[in-house]
Structures are given as C-alpha cells and as structure tokens.
Amino acid sequence: MALIACPDCGKEVSSNAPACPGCGSPIATGASVAQRGDIIPYSDQEVAVMLSRKKKTSHLLHLFLTIITLGLWVVVWVIVAASNGSQNSAIDKRINNGKRLR
C-alpha cells in the first residue's frame, strides 16, 4: 500500500482507496497509474498539434510547374512528395507509439 496525492485536492490518499476521502475524487490504482518511464498515448490536443504539422503536397501546383518547365520540375515534385510523405509517416509513428513519461 502506498500513499499517493489525490489528483483533485492533493491530499495524501491510500492507493488502494477507491476514492479520495477528502473530496470523493476517484483514485486511479495499480496499473492505471502512469509512472515515470511509462509509455502513454498523446492527448487529443497534442495529436491535433502534431497532425497540423503534416504537409500536403500541392499536386496541381507541381503539375503546372512541370508543364511550364517542360518536365524539369518533375524532379522537384518527386523530392517534395517523398519528403512530405516521410515527415507525415514519422508524425503518424510518433502518435501511434505514444510518449514516454519523464
């Protein structure tokens, strides 16, 4: 049995107690208590921030530039699309893996 701080009022509560005797807030026990080094999922807000860093390749713009440069731009198009794709999959990977508590 360990004493943990109530997440709501900060009072010390037994980790075996179902709820804080002071304020009635439910106490997360055992495996559900995140500890230093645990992998926990990102919050919705953090996921939204990461998703906003994803890059979309503007294929219409690149198609237009490819036409006016007689196909020369296609190299840039491929590089940009590959770079955006790898950044986007790195973001997906981070979101799926969760974060390690420090």
Ligand SMILES: [Zn+2]
């Ligand atoms: Zn409490």
